[in-house]
Amino acid sequence: MKSKTDRRWLIVLGTIIVQMGLGTIYTWSLFNQPLVELFDWKLNSVAITFSITSFALAFSTLFAGKLQDKWGLRRLIGVAGLVLGAGLILSSQVSSLWMLYILVGVVVGAADGTAYITSLSNLIKWFPERKGLISGISVGAYGTGSLLFKFINGSLIQTVGVTQAFFYWGVIVLIMVVGGSFLVREAKMGHAAQTLSASAQKDFTVKEMLKTKQAYLLFIIFFTACMSGLFLIGIVKDIGVRMAGLDVEAASNAVALVAIFNTSGRIILGALSDKVGRLRVVSFALLVTAAAVTVLSFVQLNYALFFACVAGIAFCFGGNITIFPAIVADFFGLKNQSKNYGIIYQGFGIGAISGSFIASALGGFIPTFKLIAVLSVVSLLIAMTIKAPNVGNPKTKEKRNHGKVHNLSPETRAS
Secondary structure, eight states: OOOHHHHHHHHHHHHHHHHHHHHGGGGTHHHHHHHHHHHOOOHHHHHHHHHHHHHHHHHHHHHHHHHHHHHOHHHHHHHHHHHHHHHHHHHTTOOSHHHHIIIIIIIIHHHHHHHHHHHHHHHHHHOGGGHHHHHHHHHHHHHHHHHHHHHHHHHHHHHHOHHHHHHHHHHHHHHHHHHHHTTOOOOOOOHHHHHHHHHHSOOOOHHHHHTSHHHHHHHHHHHHHHHHHHHHHHHHHHHHHHTSOOOHHHHHHHHHHHHHHHHHHHHHHHHHHHHHOHHHHHHHHHHHHHHHHHHHHHSOOOHHHHHHHHHHHHHHHHHHHHHHHHHHHHHHOSTTHHHHHHHHTHHHHHHHHHHHHHHHHHTSHHHHHHHHHHHHHHHHHHHHHOOOTTTTOGGGGGGGGTHHHHTSOHHHHHO
């Protein structure tokens, strides 16, 4: 019979498989040009698809927690995997932009976000003593899926064409997400665990969380972190060509660089946050981001400086989106993690679409980088001063020692 520790690591494996399948949507840029050439659509019109996907992904997280309560985690992830795979498979039959927007944008995005936030939040509950590391592993798997499928989907597009590539991509992702869901087991916060947890940390409901100023301050930080990273990811190749004077091939290498440093930032900074404190790591990441976008704004770029700035922003973006689920759990408790983080996570969706609109309004890359620098400094100051909402409550001063409770698995605490 498997030990409790063995069962926990099987859940890690299942979550990694699920997250890798979900992360494949970040290969979308590979499909833009082939679709333009096949249907004679405008590039900007096709590229909007991924903005819709990102927004639908974030918006779906608002409802994922309620669906989990109703259906259970394993069934929810399985259904999300089926919908995600079906959306991609049906996309192989699209003949108009509106069909592409509905299937890849709305359907795939919503299914992806639903499985993403519930599987991530569940894994954090299983390892409350290692929130940062576990979040890093889970979100890192999401990034790894994107990195690996750049080669898989790129090969499929070249060998079978862009429409059939959708079909095979959908089949593979369906198998990964549904298959991984069978290894996932929901972390139940037993009555005894809730009693113990209540003495050390309050489990906020969504309504209670929204009554605290900390929720809005965390949203500002998360929005800033996401907008800076997502804006860079979308235009990194263009920055290399236009601002650093690189040829197209050299600038294209920055796409792979972003993926590598984004993924490494998730794992390294996630683990580091368990040791030195999450807000300290977030503050460091915001400082690096502010410095990098300031250099991009005011310094004449060369090859080395361009890649250093891009690597720094990508690394910090990956770290920030990894640490934030753990910060939300630290501030507002584990019980309602999926629902609470779903609210804060809207900073990702808004950040995904804000960068392009701001760049259009301000007139280009450099003014946008300057604004990101200012927002990063503001968010840095918030991160350096913000405190958890229950700090200072006499009843929760034992929080300093709450590791004795929270360092146990949900199974152990409920027994």
